[in-house]
Amino acid sequence: MKKLKVQMGGHSDEFGTPKPAFDIIKPYIPKDQVIWESAYGKGSLAKIMTDEGYKVVSSTDFFNDNPEFDIIITNPPYSCKEEWLERCYSLGKPFALLMPLTALEGKARGKLYKQYGIQLLIPNKRINFITPSGKGSGSWFATAWFVWKLNLPRDLMFVEM
Numbered sequence: 001m002k003k004l005k006v007q008m009g010g011h012s013d014e015f016g017t018p019k020p021a022f023d024i025i026k027p028y029i030p031k032d033q034v035i036w037e038s039a040y041g042k043g044s045l046a047k048i049m050t051d052e053g054y055k056v057v058s059s060t061d062f063f064n065d066n067p068e069f070d071i072i073i074t075n076p077p078y079s080c081k082e083e084w085l086e087r088c089y090s091l092g093k094p095f096a097l098l099m100p101l102t103a104l105e106g107k108a109r110g111k112l113y114k115q116y117g118i119q120l121l122i123p124n125k126r127i128n129f130i131t132p133s134g135k136g137s138g139s140w141f142a143t144a145w146f147v148w149k150l151n152l153p154r155d156l157m158f159v160e161m
Contacts (some may be wrong), residue, residue: 039109073096
């Protein structure tokens, strides 16, 4: 079983999602769909979506839980982004994963993208994530929403934050 909060070299793998990051994906999420927030963490993204009127189910064990849902929207732990992608594709339902742009790299991920496809919503600036201390932190890495089956108008979209 994977743990959501992974410690790597003393650095936490937990970066909470702020509302401006959700606002990027929001126009593409149907209101009548049940969203699975599969990397609940401290609940920042689930709370934002619930406050916006979406029906959200959440869990902390993505690799073993199987709730009823229509779409996965989450900010997964970056240390297991490959396994997260594999599971998302295997479930066959639409997803949007907020991940570093470096998630485009790698043989295994490249094979998945080639086989299934991927679309990207790339913000025009770095996201100010919520850190484990509860404080916002300007990211030292660029991120994007990696999207599948949400029918974005283009595969590569640059968006204002």
